[in-house]
Amino acid sequence: MPRDSGEGAGARWRSPASHAFGQHIGLILAAAILLVAIIIFSVMFVIQQHRLPGNFEITSTVNNTMPLALAAIGQTIVVLTRGIDLSVGGVIDLTNALAAILLRPNLGNQLAVSVIIILIGAAGGLINGLLVGLGRLQPIVVTLATLSIYQGLAIRVLPQPGGAVPPGYTGFLVNPNAPTALVFLLIAIVLWLGLRRTRLGVDIFAIGADEQAAIALGVRTVRTKIIAYTLAGALYAIAGLFLAATATAGDATTGDSYTLTSIVAIVLGGVSFFGGRGSAIGAIAGAFIITMIVNILFFAKINPLYQAFYEGLFLVIAVVLGALIGRLVRARR
Amino acid sequence: MSERAAAAATGVAAVAARTLNKTFGGVQALRAASFAAHAGEVHALVGENGAGKSTLIKILGGRFPPDSGTILLDGEPVRFSGPADATRRGIGTVFQELTLLPWLTVAENLLFGREPRGAGGLIRRASLATDAEAVLARLGISHIDPRAQVAEISLSERQIVEIARVVTKKPRILFLDEPTSSLVEREVAWLFERIRELRALGTAIVFTSHRWNEITSIADRITIYRNGSEVGTFTEIEEGEAITLMTGRRVDALYPKLPLLSAGAKDMLALTEATIPGLATPIGQPASDLSFHLRAGEILGIGGLAGQGHRELFLGLFGAPPLARGKIAVGGKPLRIHRPSHAINAGLGIALVPEDRKTEGLLLPLSVRYNLTLPILRRISRVGVIRAPTEGRMSREIITALGVRTPSAAQRVGALSGGNQQKVLVGRWLLAESRILLLYDVTRGVDVATRHEIYDLIMRLAGEERAILLYSSDTEELAHLCHRVLVLRDGRVAAELVPPVLTAEAIVSASMRQARAA
Numbered sequence: 001m002p003r004d005s006g007e008g009a010g011a012r013w014r015s016p017a018s019h020a021f022g023q024h025i026g027l028i029l030a031a032a033i034l035l036v037a038i039i040i041f042s043v044m045f046v047i048q049q050h051r052l053p054g055n056f057e058i059t060s061t062v063n064n065t066m067p068l069a070l071a072a073i074g075q076t077i078v079v080l081t082r083g084i085d086l087s088v089g090g091v092i093d094l095t096n097a098l099a100a101i102l103l104r105p106n107l108g109n110q111l112a113v114s115v116i117i118i119l120i121g122a123a124g125g126l127i128n129g130l131l132v133g134l135g136r137l138q139p140i141v142v143t144l145a146t147l148s149i150y151q152g153l154a155i156r157v158l159p160q161p162g163g164a165v166p167p168g169y170t171g172f173l174v175n176p177n178a179p180t181a182l183v184f185l186l187i188a189i190v191l192w193l194g195l196r197r198t199r200l201g202v203d204i205f206a207i208g209a210d211e212q213a214a215i216a217l218g219v220r221t222v223r224t225k226i227i228a229y230t231l232a233g234a235l236y237a238i239a240g241l242f243l244a245a246t247a248t249a250g251d252a253t254t255g256d257s258y259t260l261t262s263i264v265a266i267v268l269g270g271v272s273f274f275g276g277r278g279s280a281i282g283a284i285a286g287a288f289i290i291t292m293i294v295n296i297l298f299f300a301k302i303n304p305l306y307q308a309f310y311e312g313l314f315l316v317i318a319v320v321l322g323a324l325i326g327r328l329v330r331a332r333r
Numbered sequence: 334m335s336e337r338a339a340a341a342a343t344g345v346a347a348v349a350a351r352t353l354n355k356t357f358g359g360v361q362a363l364r365a366a367s368f369a370a371h372a373g374e375v376h377a378l379v380g381e382n383g384a385g386k387s388t389l390i391k392i393l394g395g396r397f398p399p400d401s402g403t404i405l406l407d408g409e410p411v412r413f414s415g416p417a418d419a420t421r422r423g424i425g426t427v428f429q430e431l432t433l434l435p436w437l438t439v440a441e442n443l444l445f446g447r448e449p450r451g452a453g454g455l456i457r458r459a460s461l462a463t464d465a466e467a468v469l470a471r472l473g474i475s476h477i478d479p480r481a482q483v484a485e486i487s488l489s490e491r492q493i494v495e496i497a498r499v500v501t502k503k504p505r506i507l508f509l510d511e512p513t514s515s516l517v518e519r520e521v522a523w524l525f526e527r528i529r530e531l532r533a534l535g536t537a538i539v540f541t542s543h544r545w546n547e548i549t550s551i552a553d554r555i556t557i558y559r560n561g562s563e564v565g566t567f568t569e570i571e572e573g574e575a576i577t578l579m580t581g582r583r584v585d586a587l588y589p590k591l592p593l594l595s596a597g598a599k600d601m602l603a604l605t606e607a608t609i610p611g612l613a614t615p616i617g618q619p620a621s622d623l624s625f626h627l628r629a630g631e632i633l634g635i636g637g638l639a640g641q642g643h644r645e646l647f648l649g650l651f652g653a654p655p656l657a658r659g660k661i662a663v664g665g666k667p668l669r670i671h672r673p674s675h676a677i678n679a680g681l682g683i684a685l686v687p688e689d690r691k692t693e694g695l696l697l698p699l700s701v702r703y704n705l706t707l708p709i710l711r712r713i714s715r716v717g718v719i720r721a722p723t724e725g726r727m728s729r730e731i732i733t734a735l736g737v738r739t740p741s742a743a744q745r746v747g748a749l750s751g752g753n754q755q756k757v758l759v760g761r762w763l764l765a766e767s768r769i770l771l772l773y774d775v776t777r778g779v780d781v782a783t784r785h786e787i788y789d790l791i792m793r794l795a796g797e798e799r800a801i802l803l804y805s806s807d808t809e810e811l812a813h814l815c816h817r818v819l820v821l822r823d824g825r826v827a828a829e830l831v832p833p834v835l836t837a838e839a840i841v842s843a844s845m846r847q848a849r850a851a
Contacts, residue, residue, distance in 0.1 A: 013481075014478070014481075016462070016480055196458075202445070205437065206445070209434035210435065212430070213430075214434070216416050220415075276434065276435070
C-alpha cells in the first residue's frame with residue numbers, strides 16, 4: 001500500500017529491543033525495585049553484622065517467600081483474565097490445615113496427601129471458576145463468599161493450631177540449610193513461559209485484554225476462565241503446603257493475610273488490574289520485594305507493633321515510584 | 334458487472350439468509366430479513382444505521398444465533414456454534430467493532446489462533462514477528478510494525494491489521510462491516526485491490542459502507558436494508574433513489590449551503606507556531622510549526638493524509654494532551670491549555686467532539702441526560718446539589734433542538750444509533766455554551782440521513798457565529814462543508830485552499846504532491 005509518509009519504512013519502526021523494553025516495562029520496574037530493596041537490606045546488614053548476607057539469610061528469605069510467590073502466580077493468572085481472587089487466604093488456610101493433620105513420615109503418604117491437597121485446592125478454584133464463568137457473577141463477590149466458606153472449612157478441619165509436618169517433608173520443600181526451594185521457583189517460571197506459548201495462555205491474555213473481541217476471535221471464554229481459576233486454586237494449595245512445611249505445623253488462620261499480600265505482590269510485579277497485561281515472573285519479584293521490606297524493617301529495629309504501618313508506607317512509596325517511572329518512560333517514547 | 338451479476342443471480346448462493354429474526358431487549362433488529370450473496374461477486378449492503386446490516390453480518394459471521402430463520406451455505410442449512418465454527422466453514426468477518434487485542438502485538442493479533450508452532454506444539458514466539466511481517470508484505474503492507482502493540486498504532490492501521498487478519502485466511506465468504514470508515518483514500522484503494530483479488534478467486538464478498546462512491550466503484554450488486562428487512566437488491570441504482578429506499582423519504586441536495594462569512598468577523602481562535610507532539614520530524618528539518626486563525630462563523634477544514642498530525646492538533650487544542658509548543662489565543666487573549674477543563678472553561682469555551690465517540694466522548698452505560706449535562710453540573714447545581722428539574726428541562730430542550738431520536742432523556746446512550754450518539758456529543762457542548770467547536774470526523778460511521786442532519790446542524794452552528802474546526806476522513810465532505818481548508822503534512826500547513834479551488838480533487842492532490850515531494 002502507498003504509504004502516508006515519505007520516510008523509509010525502517011526509519012519509523014523502533015528496534016525489537018525498544019519494543020521489548022516498552023512491553024515489559026512493568027517487569028523491568030519490579031526487578032529494579034527488588035534490586036534496590038536487596039541493596040538497602042545488604043547495606044544495613046553489613047553495617048550491623050560486619051559481613052555480607054550469606055547462605056542463611058538467602059535461604060530463609062527464599063523459604064519465607066515461597067508461599068507468597070506461589071499465591072501471587074495464581075492471583076496473576078486470575079487477574080490477567082480481568083478477574084480477582086479473594087479466596088486465596090481461605091484455600092491456603094484449608095490446605096495448610098489438611099497438610100498438618102494428614103501428612104505422615106512415609107514417602108507414599110506424603111506423595112498421595114500432596115496430590116490430594118493440590119486437587120482440593122484446584123476444586124476450590126474450580127468452584128470459583130464455575131460461578132464466575134458459567135454463572136457470569138462478579139469475581140469479587142464470588143471469591144469473597146468462597147473465602148469465608150474455605151476459611152470456615154479450615155477451622156472445621158483444624159480448630160486449634162497444631163498437627164505436625166514430618167521433617168523429611170519440610171526438608172524437601174523448604175530445605176533450611178540451602179536455598180534449594182529456588183528450584184521450585186525455576187520450575188514455576190519455566191511452566192509459566194510454557195503456558196504463555198500455549199493456546200490456553202494466549203486465550204487468558206486475550207480475555208483480559210478485550211473479552212468481546214476474544215469471543216469474536218473464537219476464544220472459549222467460559223472454559224478459559226474456569227481453567228484459570230482452577231489453576232490458581234491448585235497454586236494456592238501448593239502455597240499452603242509450603243507454608244505448612246515452613247511452619248512444620250498447621251494453623252487454620254495462617255493463610256488469611258495472603259489474600260491481600262498476593263494482590264500487593266502482583267501490583268508491585270507490574271500486573272495490570274485491568275487484565276491482559278502482566279507476568280508471573282513479575283509477581284514472583286513482587287513477592288520477594290514484600291519479604292525484603294519485612295527483612296529491612298527487622299534490621300531497622302522497628303517495633304513489631306508498628307511493622308504494619310511501615311510495611312504500608314514502603315509499599316505506597318514503591319508503588320508511587322513505580323508508577324512515576326513507568327509514566328516517565330512512556331512519555332519519553 | 335452485469336455479466337457477473339447475471340451469473341450470480343442464477344447459481345446457488347454461497348451464503349443466504351431466510352426470514353431471520355433477531356430482537357435485542359425489546360428492539361427488533363431484524364424482521365424476516367433475507368439476503369443472498371454469490372461466489373465471485375462483491376455485494377454491497379446499504380441502509381441507515383439501525384437498519385440491521387451489522388446484526389445480519391454478525392449472525393452470518395457466527396457471532397450470535399438468530400432468534401428464528403435459516404442460514405444457508407451453498408444451499409445447505411447450517412447452524413453456527415460460534416465465530417470459530419463460522420471460520421472453519423470458510424467465513425471471514427471484519428466486524429465493525431474491531432476485535433484486535435490492545436496489549437498484544439500486531440503480530441500476535443494478526444496470527445491469533447494460528448501462531449507458528451515449534452517443539453511440543455508450543456508457540457514459537459521468536460518467529461511471530463517475522464511471520465507476521467511476511468503476511469503483511471504479501472498483502473502489500475509495509476508501514477505497520479508487527480512488533481508494535483496494537484494500543485500504539487493508529488485507528489486506520491488497526492483497521493488494516495484487522496482486514497489483513499481476515500483476508501489472509503482466504504475465506505470463501507468475506508464480510509466487511511464498514512471497513513473503510515477509518516481509512517483514507519489510498520488505504521481504501523488498497524482494500525479494493527485486495528477485494529478484487531479475492532473476487533477473482535471466487536470469494537463472495539459482502540461489505541457495508543456509507544460512502545456511495547465506494548459502493549458504485551466496486552459493488553456488483555447492492556442490497557438495501559431498512560428497518561431490519563431487505564427492501565431490494567439491484568445491479569444498478571442511482572444514489573438518490575437508493576437514499577429514498579433506505580430512508581423511506583426523499584433527501585434533497587446532498588450538501589447544504591454554507592452560511593456567508595462576514596468580512597469583519599473577529600478572530601475566535603489563533604494558533605501560532607505550534608508543534609504537534611509526538612510527530613516524527615524528518616531529520617534536518619526544524620520542528621513542525623503550525624499557525625492559523627479561525628474566525629467567528631467560519632468553518633475551517635483540516636485535511637490531508639492520516640498521521641499528519643490532525644488528531645494531535647484537535648486533541649492539543651483541547652489540552653488532551655497539550656501541544657508541545659506554540660501559542661493559543663482565544664478571542665484575542667493568550668491562553669494556556671494544559672487540560673480539557675482549561676479548554677472548556679476558556680473565555681469562549683472550546684469543545685471537542687472526538688474521533689472515537691465511544692471511548693473518548695460518551696459514557697455509554699449512562700443516560701442521555703447524564704451525558705448531556707456532565708460539563709455544566711456546577712452551573713445547574715445549587716449548594717452542590719444538582720437541580721433535577723433544570724437538568725431535565727435543559728436536556729429535553731437539546732434533544733428536541735437537535736432531533737436526537739431517543740425514547741427519553743433517561744435512555745442509555747449506548748442504546749442509541751451512531752448518528753444520534755454524535756448528536757448527544759454535539760448537544761453537550763451546546764449546553765456548555767462553547768463558542769469554538771472542534772469537530773473530529775463527526776460523520777464517521779453515520780448513515781446518510783443522519784449525516785444530512787449533522788451537516789445542517791454544523792451550518793446552523795456556524796450561522797450562530799460559532800467558530801468550527803472540522804476534520805473529516807471524507808474529502809468530499811471537507812470540500813463542501815468548509816469555507817477554507819488547510820491541508821496538513823508533517824504537522825505543518827502544506828496548502829491553504831479557498832473557493833474556487835476548494836475541491837475534493839484539490840485537497841487530495843495537495844496531500845499527495847506533498848507526500849511525493851518528501
